[in-house]
Amino acid sequence: xxxxxxxxALITGASRGIGAAVAxxxxxxxxxxxxxxxxxxxxxEIDDAIRAAGGLPATLLPLDLQKRAQDVDMLGPSIVARxxxxxxxxxxxxxxxxxxPVAHIQPRDMEESLAVNLSAAWRLIRTCDxxxxxxxxxxxxxxxxxxxxxxxxxxxxxxxxxxxMDHLVRCWAAEVATTPLRVxxxxxxxxxxxxxxxxxxxxxxxxxxxxxxxxxAIADLCAETETRHGETIRLG
Ligand code: NAP
Numbered sequence: 632x633x634x635x636x637x638x639x640a641l642i643t644g645a646s647r648g649i650g651a652a653v654a655x656x657x658x659x660x661x662x663x664x665x666x667x668x669x670x671x672x673x674x675x676e677i678d679d680a681i682r683a684a685g686g687l688p689a690t691l692l693p694l695d696l697q698k699r700a701q702d703v704d705m706l707g708p709s710i711v712a713r714x715x716x717x718x719x720x721x722x723x724x725x726x727x728x729x730x731x732p733v734a735h736i737q738p739r740d741m742e743e744s745l746a747v748n749l750s751a752a753w754r755l756i757r758t759c760d761x762x763x764x765x766x767x768x769x770x771x772x773x774x775x776x777x778x779x780x781x782x783x784x785x786x787x788x789x790x791x792x793x794x795x796m797d798h799l800v801r802c803w804a805a806e807v808a809t810t811p812l813r814v815x816x817x818x819x820x821x822x823x824x825x826x827x828x829x830x831x832x833x834x835x836x837x838x839x840x841x842x843x844x845x846x847x848a849i850a851d852l853c854a855e856t857e858t859r860h861g862e863t864i865r866l867g
Contacts (some may be wrong), residue, residue: 632659632660632720632847633803633850633854633855633856634660634851635657635660635662635672635718635850635853635854636660636661636662636842637661638661638663638719639649639663639665639710639714639715639716639717639718639719640654640657640662640663640664640665640718640720640755641665641667641706641710641717641718641720641721641753641755641759642654642657642664642666642697642721643664643667643668643696643721643722643723643724643773644668644722644724645664645666645667645674645681645722645723645824646655646666646668646669646670646672646674646676646677646726646823646864647668647670647673647678647824648672648822648825648826648842648845649723649725649774649819649822649824649842649845649846649849650668650723650724650748650774651673651676651677651680651842652688652841652843652845652846653721653842653846653849653861654666654677654721655677655681655684655686655720655722655843656684656843656847656848656849656850657680657682657686657848657853658680658684658687658689658720659685659686659803660704660761660850661687661725662687662688662718662719662853663687663689663690664681664685664687664689664690665690665692665710665843666678666689666692666755667688667692667693667694667696667706667730667829668693668694668724669693669694669695670693670786671691671693673743674689674691674692674693675691677689677693680681682733682786686800690713690769692706693755696724696746696747696751696752697742697743697746697747698858700746700750700751700754702831703751703754703755703758704754704758704780705758706745706755706758706759707757707758707759707760707761707762708758710762711762714766715757716762716766716767717762717763717766718763718767718768718769718770718853719769719770719771719772719853720737720755720759720763720770720771720772721771721772721773721774721853722755722771722773722774723750723774723807724747724753725747725774725776725793725826726743726744726746726747726748726779726784726789726826727789727829727830728740728788728789729788729828729829730745730785730786730788730830731788731846732784732787732793733746733787733788736787736788737754739838740788741788742789744789744791744792745792745795747787747792748792748793748794748795749799750771750794750795752779752799752800753777753813756800756803759771760802760803760807760863762865763811763812764807764810764811765809766812766813767811767855768788768813768855769810769812769813770812770813770814770852770854770857771800771812771813771815771842772815772816772849772852772853773796773800773802773814773816773817774794774815774816774817774818774819774849775796775797775800775814775816775817775854775863776793776818777818777820777829777865777867778790778793779793779794779796779797780794780797780863782794785834786835797816797819797863798819800816801816801861802847804860804861805861806860808861813857813858813859813860814860814861815859815860815861815862815863815864816862816863816864817849817850817852817863817864817866818863818864818865819845819850819866819867820833820839820841820845820865820866820867821838821839821867822839822840822841822844822845823836823838823839823840823841823842824842827839831865843854845866848864848866849866852864
């Protein structure tokens, strides 16, 4: 297990599911975690779980990535002001919304999907790029989905935004290729979370892996020794 003592990690989607499990794993490995999601109670539970795993108390940032999108812009400078550095970004916040034919997508649902699944990544890259480049071994992992590169009926609302996000992240990776910063997309495959349950409400329990089963492989992508860059790493 890689020691992340002294590293500062920003994790979105950290109130539940995969982002929460990755936060606990990074905290267990010694990182100072900054947790972002809307649900204060969920963030507090994950802070407790990090401490129970032997990690440092986390910094909790309740934030709606859609309704308070502009607040994302200050994250990088505020983290540097408080901690002096940012080493790791794990962007796991995501929203399925609903499975629906493209012709039936409602404007409100498309606005949410574009805001959370696409624009939030752009804003996070904008604000985190300078400190991540300045870090001795900056690492960024952005959670994607296989459907982003394999369009399927009823998945357009979520998949189109994820495809745009993938494109943006791969462009960013190309731009920072000569720096120490390593940027990768991670597709976790089917994982038993609220998002998965929304997509497959009748799925039998135990069919998909748990968030804590996929978290170590995602945390490994944040290690100083990680050399992969600009890749889509499929964990499924
Ligand atoms: P999840 O359990 O539903 O968690 C989603 C996270 O995103 C929650 O922490 C949620 O927190 C946060 N979030 C949603 N809308 C937000 C908003 N407006 N502002 C701030 N935070 C928001 O989903 P998950 O399965 O762990 O998904 C994590 C990532 O993995 C996503 O990017 C997803 O696309 C990807 N993925 C998942 C699967 C799977 O099978 N589970 C497969 C492929 C890819 P709050 O509600 O507290 O804000």
